[in-house]
Amino acid sequence: MPAKKKTPSKRTNRKPKQSSRKKKIIIWGLKLAAMAFAVGAIFVLFVYLGLFGRLPSEEQLAKIQNNTASEIFSSDHELMGRFFVEQRLTVDNNQVSSFVKDALIATEDSRFFEHNGLDFISLGRVLFRSVFLGDRAQGGGSTISQQLAKNLYPRMRLGFLTLPVGKTKEIFTAARLEDIYSKDDILTLYLNTVPFGEDIYGIEMASRRFFGKHSKELNPAEAATLVGMLAANTAYNPRLHPERSVKRRNIVLRRMKEQEFLSETEYQKWRQSKLVLDYHRIDHNSGIAPYFREKIRVQAQKILEEKYGDEYDIYSDGLRIFTTIDASLQKYAEQAVDQQMQRLQGEFDRHWKGRDPWEKNPNIYLNALRYSKRYKLLDDAGWKEEKIFKHMEVPVSMTIYTASGEKKVTMSPVDSVKHYLKLLNTGFLAMNPKNGHVLAWVGGVDHKTSQYDHVTSRRMVGSTFKPIVYTTALADGMEPCEWISNEQQVYEDYDDWKPSNSDGNHEGYYTLKGGLAKSVNTISAKVITRVGIGKTIDMAHDMGIEGDIPKVPSIALGTAELSLLEMVSAYTTFPNYGRPVEPIMLLRIEDRYGNPLYVNEDEQESRQAYDDQVAYYIIEMMKGVVERGTGHNLRDLYHLKSELAGKTGTTQDNSDGWFIGYTPTLVAGAWVGNDQPSIHFRSTALGSGGHMALPIFARFMQRVERDGSMKKYSSSSFYSIPYDLQSRLTCDDYSLDDPDKDIFNRLFDSFGRPDSTKIKRKEERKSKREERKEKRDHKSVLDRMKDLFKKN
Incomplete structure (x- = not known):
């Protein structure tokens, strides 16, 4: 019997096919990778060439100057307020606490001194620990240089391309920054630009706002508190969320210890310290003498324009403006006004209780309604006046000013208008x-x-x-x-x-x-x-x-x-x-460097x-x-x-x-x-x-x-x-009686003197009047006193 032919098994038949398929997948994978690389390279080239907006040149980066608030001072050098687009104060390297820089590096970019703007090692480590281990204390993947680039040049809105375009621009910009500036300069630039919430920017402004001191005076706990805010400046705001802020502060302190910026003893000391704020909010309305500051703003702008054209901007050039105000007298004046007006407003409200002061002239109230913001908005929207008035009778939540301060109330806009009409000023x-x-x-x-x-x-x-x-x-x-x-x-x-x-x-x-x-x-x-x-x-x-x-x-x-x-x-x-x-x-x-731009020398x-x-x-x-x-x-x-x-x-x-x-x-x-x-x-x-x-x-x-x-x-x-x-x-x-007819004058009448006395008085007054008019050039009391001092 002839032997049967052996038929190949299915496993034997699959090997060539599977091998061929794997090769094809690999080839297609390589092709896709090559295409992706090519697309990526083209994309990066397009970004570099400025297709999505020009990259800042090295010349521009070398002239970085943040919008810096101008400060206005009293004659005794007390800060009265600021003029600003952004509430920011720019400081130099030596004006920032080393604790702030250490906390920033430990938290945001531990290999800051080892890279040139892009840190692949840190990026990989952060991705692994953040994604797989859930450790958010490592910070983001961007280096401080990249974050600085982002702060200086905010990302353009480009839909789904916003993130890749923005990141790519930041990498190029960061590399250029590293070529131009020293590491210490980059740290300071970053700390001057970073937002801290509450419409304030920069470490100096944040330090003054929350701790009432210059940034160079911050201790490790205070520095860690402010640097901790960078992760989420509202969530970790020490005024709004003190407990959350302390937890975040301690994470920063731990990172400082791990990076050997703090010893174990120092870490334990500051970790256990209490959060003590010295909060100072100064904006366009707060601070002392806000009405006076507006007069100074107008006067200073006029002087600068007349002397320097458009060379200086009072809102962004960090000028220092000194005034005649005495800070103590200003505070006494504001306290006296508050004390009296609170008492007087109470009297006025009781005086008119149950009645309206405008009852004889209702147009005062109607005109006030028509000038209110809410009325104007509804009027611009095409509402009829009757409908507007009815709408304004509905109570809403609002904050109103009272003689004893701001107060949150539920009040109709109509009653709000009445409230402000009754305020004394x-x-x-x-x-x-x-x-x-x-x-x-x-x-x-x-x-x-x-x-x-x-x-x-x-x-x-x-x-x-x-x-x-x-x-x-x-x-x-x-x-x-x-x-x-x-x-x-x-x-x-x-x-x-x-x-x-x-x-x-x-x-x-x-x-x-x-x-x-x-x-x-x-x-x-x-x-x-x-x-x-x-x-x-x-x-x-x-x-x-x-x-x-x-x-x-x-x-x-x-x-x-x-x-x-x-x-x-x-x-x-x-x-x-x-x-x-x-x-x-x-x-x-003065300009931001203390050089005088204007000095009042008018006598x-x-x-x-x-x-x-x-x-x-x-x-x-x-x-x-x-x-x-x-x-x-x-x-x-x-x-x-x-x-x-x-x-x-x-x-x-x-x-x-x-x-x-x-x-x-x-x-x-x-x-x-x-x-x-x-x-x-x-x-x-x-x-x-x-x-x-x-x-x-x-x-x-x-x-x-x-x-x-x-x-x-x-x-x-x-x-x-x-x-x-x-x-x-x-x-x-x-x-009560005519003094010219008193007993003495009647006595003089017997000698016929009252008429002559009156005539003599009139003649004396006339003579003295003419004499004074002829002596307008005589020396004043002050001049005579000056002469006396000279002689002595």
């Missing part, structure tokens, strides 16, 4: 009368709510204008002890104007000094009509008031609308013995608005306002000890309350009212300047007097009045 200003330096400036109750500055806004000035009227009268020859009838009078030449006194009393006689001390309207009216409206306005301008003043006699009672800045500036002539000074706010501007023009004799008189008369007149509460209620003079002011219907006071070395004034003049107290007892504004000045001066370092403002004395002038101030303020 204020302005406060303090100046040095010798050199014009502005020492304190409060433009309103809350800069965040309203940027409208009440130091420069114009309002009726009330009786604070009267000292200018009386100064004009003294310069024109009237005497402080000259008697004037308090009788009410109709002035036919001025449209039958008939001024009256607030207390309704029109009996008796006042001396000139008594009329000012008691702020008597009838006396002021007679004084201005006697000396002339034109002369009074000229005197006001000579004293520094630049605004228009209407040529009507009622300006004697304060109907002119002027700013607090103008009025305080004018009042500097009183302690300065007739010499006006212009307000000065800006002292110096105040030396001129006299009125002579020394008038100055002596008006100071004594205004001291009477404080000692026995409308400003007596400064002594009786607030127990101020300084030598003081000043004047209260109250306008019609109690719309505006004023007080401006001064010592020999300080002039300060306050205004209080509502932004709508028709919204006010209904009684003068509550709405007078003595009740609304004077307490701000008083509380400010109380703090000044308690501060031993402020004695130059509170302990100085006015010059002693010359003996020959003292007798001319020795008289009563008021007499």
Whole structure:
């Protein structure tokens, strides 16, 4: 039997086929890999050639300059605030704590000193430990150089290509950075650019924000806290999430120990330390004197543009701007304003409880609704007014400003408008009368709510204008002890104007000094009509008031609308013995390296608005306002000890309350009212300047007097009045009967002398007036004092 042929087994038949298939797969795999490599190479080439946006050149990278906030300082070098696009402060290598750099390297790039911008070893290790072991403490795969590149040149939005294009650009940029900069420079550049949340950038700003110190002063725990924030600056924010922040801090400290930046002992010490923050938030609204800072911003920009064109940008060039503000006086002013306005707002709310101050003029409320942001948005969207008003009656969650601070409430937008309509506001200003330096400036109750500055806004000035009227009268020859009838009078030449006194009393006689001390309207009216409206306005301008003043006699009672800045500036002539000074706010501007760009070297023009004799008189008369007149509460209620003079002011219907006071070395004034003049107290007892504004000045001066370092403002004395002038101030303020008809004058009548006496007095006044006008070039009190010092 022939042997059967052996048929090959299935296993034997498969081997050639499987081998062939594997070869094909390998070949196709190699082809795909080659194609992928080619595509990748082309992609990288396209990125390098700039198809997806140009790479930064080495020249550009060599000139890296971050947007750096400009800082504004008080005269005593306290930081007041910043001007910025990004809240960033750029620092040099030696201004950063070594602990910060160590923490950054240990956490973000442990092989930082071993690579040239791209670290394949670290990248592989991070991928393995992060993906397979879940250890997130290793940080990301990018080197510090790559992260710096990303911070400097944010990724373009390219859809699914955003990540690969961005990463590739960062690799090229990182390599160029490594060629240009030292490792230490790259660390500092990175720390200057990295965001820390809360709209702040850079280690210096973060250090000041959270720990109230410079970055070079950070200890290992503080450095680890800030570096820990880089992983997620909101999640690890030490203010918002302290427990989470401490856990992250300790991870960073452990990495520092593992990288041998810390010993075991140091690690244990700082790991167990408590988180202690010294949080300082300074932005456009916070910080001291925000209204004043806006004036400085405008002034500084104008100066820089005039001198340097567009070479410097106040928002990004890290300038240092020095002002005249005294930080302590500014804080005292803000505290005094807060204290008084909180009390006064409570009184106002109780005064109008159950009623609306605009009930007689509802258009005030309707216009306020129409000017609200919510109304404008809905109006722009095409809504009808009836529908808008109905929508605005629905309560929503919001944060409102109150006299005691911000408050989260559920309130309808309609009620919110009513709330803000009822808020009283204020302005406060303090100046040095010798050199014009502005020492304190409060433009309103809350800069965040309203940027409208009440130091420069114009309002009726009330009786604070009267000292200018009386100064004009003294310069024109009237005497402080000259008697004037308090009788009410109709002035036919001025449209039958008939001024009256607030207390309704029109009996008796006042001396000139008594009329000012008691702020008597009838006396002021007679004084201005006697000396002339034109002369009074000229005197006001000579004293520094630049605004228009209407040529009507009622300006004697304060109907002119002027700013607090103008009025305080004018009042500097009183302690300065007739010499006006212009307000000065800006002292110096430096670039980021400390080089001066502008220095205020302008000397105040030396001129006299009125002579020394008038100055002596008006100071004594205004001291009477404080000692026995409308400003007596400064002594009786607030127990101020300084030598003081000043004047209260109250306008019609109690719309505006004023007080401006001064010592020999300080002039300060306050205004209080509502932004709508028709919204006010209904009684003068509550709405007078003595009740609304004077307490701000008083509380400010109380703090000044308690501060031993402020004695130059509170302990100085006015010059002693010359003996020959003292007798001319020795008289009563008021007499019910005509003083010229007293018993002594009647005795003189028997000798036929009263008429000749009156004529003689008039002739003497006329002679003295002409004599003073001829002696405008004589030396002032200050000049004589200078001569005396030279001789000694």
